[in-house]
Amino acid sequence: MIPAPFAYARPTTVDEALQAVAEGGDDVKILAGGQSLIPVMRLRLAAPETVVDLSRVAELRGVRDDGDAIVIGAMTTHADVLRDPLVQQYAPLIAEATETVADRQVRARGTFGGALAHADPAGDLPAVALALDAEFVLAGLDGRRTVPAGEFFVDYLTTALGEGELLVEIRVPKLAGEWGMRYEKFNRVAQAWSIVAVAAVVRRENGHIAEARIGLTNMGTTPLRAGAVEAALAGAEASPEAVAAAARSAAEGTSPSSDLNAQADYREHLAQVLTRRAVAAAAGL
Amino acid sequence: MTRINVRVDGVTYDDDVEPRTLLVHYLREQLGKVGTVVGCDTSNCGACTVHLDGAAVKSCTVLAVQADDGEVTTIEGLAQDGSLHPMQKAFHEMHGLQCGFCTPGMIMASVDLLRENPDPSETEVREGIEGNLCRCTGYQNIVRAVQQAAGEMRGGARAPSGDGHVSPAEVDTAAAPHVAGAQS
């Protein structure tokens, strides 16, 4: 199938893009890598009046060092994120999760910002952004604002992006101290979305876990932090037993769905197992 | 209609397209490049894979207008001066196809994989072509074909090429028992 007709705009700057979105009519869609939007338009689940294509907005591409954070442009492709030395050095968790996204063709076009703005509960990058305490920079005609990851994901496929706003970049704080990270994803076949996945970021100090941040993929309508596990791990001994005990509360406060891939109780079980594995690996156990 | 200027398999085209035209439909219907096929409606199968500005993409999930000022290579542009690309030859020799529907996409994805990793292990080949589905072969001979081509492209034609080289005699013909002479 082919998409319904639409008007097409191809701005080259963020300002032009915001203008094009403002002038595009009632139903405007922003096109990033198109790897979620084009399939949806082909199935006619979306039929926007105007499509604003960001692929020529050069200022939205690339990763830069900004002192205490690395800043990833929204239009940086998954493939470019994977190859980026700053990501490798300061946020290898992002590279590890990105490698599990889709396949090489989709990664060649799909973007970091597109995957976050799309906010699919099974998407791999939202939980990673949450575990890394990333901040989202949004631009509107009235200027820019910064939203913490914890407030960006609002509901199923819904984010804090307001009408006419663009996600322009994502700030990922550099971590100080001895941190380890791990993304554990469970899916059945190649190229498939997560049934459940867990992103763990752990700081060790003197044989103990000083701090753990755990993001859960596909355990609710938005990515979630496993707060009970984080609390149980703070100050705990860095041992397999302590990690296993803490991981048992990974499904607390979650509300996973039942679908053709898995029932909710199976997802709860997976969250516990994957949390144990991810935290143990991140803690170097 | 939007005007696009695009180079496809070494030839430059200036064309009017509707913004909603998918790259694969432009290639097939406007340029007659029917070597690139469509196998699904969900961006999963990879049959439509071409190279856009040097990287493999699913041409059913790119708008033709997005290829404006770009360079596209399809399966039809892979052979040079009438001789098959080493990957095409290896798919032939290793029996990496049965019905052949997935083959254009498999070959384009595999060439892209070798550009990044000239000496992939079996696992790396399987992961590298995870975006391409084959309903016939069971993948065994496809993986062998990619490794065979890798050996050939690394070492030049026919050079002994270590673990990359697989002789046709080792091809798993159980996957294709209907092929005449398969057991010989």
Ligand SMILES: Cc1cc2nc3c(=O)[nH]c(=O)nc-3n(C[C@H](O)[C@H](O)[C@H](O)COP(=O)(O)OP(=O)(O)OC[C@H]3O[C@@H](n4cnc5c(N)ncnc54)[C@H](O)[C@@H]3O)c2cc1C
């Ligand atoms: C076969 C296949 C398998 C996949 N498997 C996975 C997987 O395993 N894990 C995974 O995480 N993802 C997977 N994906 C999705 C992939 O990661 C997409 O790249 C991603 O979800 C969307 O990114 P995009 O750049 O293509 O965005 P698009 O499709 O262009 O846009 C997606 C949505 O976000 C909005 N948007 C995009 N950019 C912005 C912006 N800067 N500001 C405001 N709004 C914006 C768009 O309007 C649209 O609504 C898969 C996709 C396919 C086709």
Ligand code: FES
């Ligand atoms: S036709 Fe199936 S991925 Fe393009």
Ligand code: FES
């Ligand atoms: S040979 Fe038939 S689909 Fe691959």
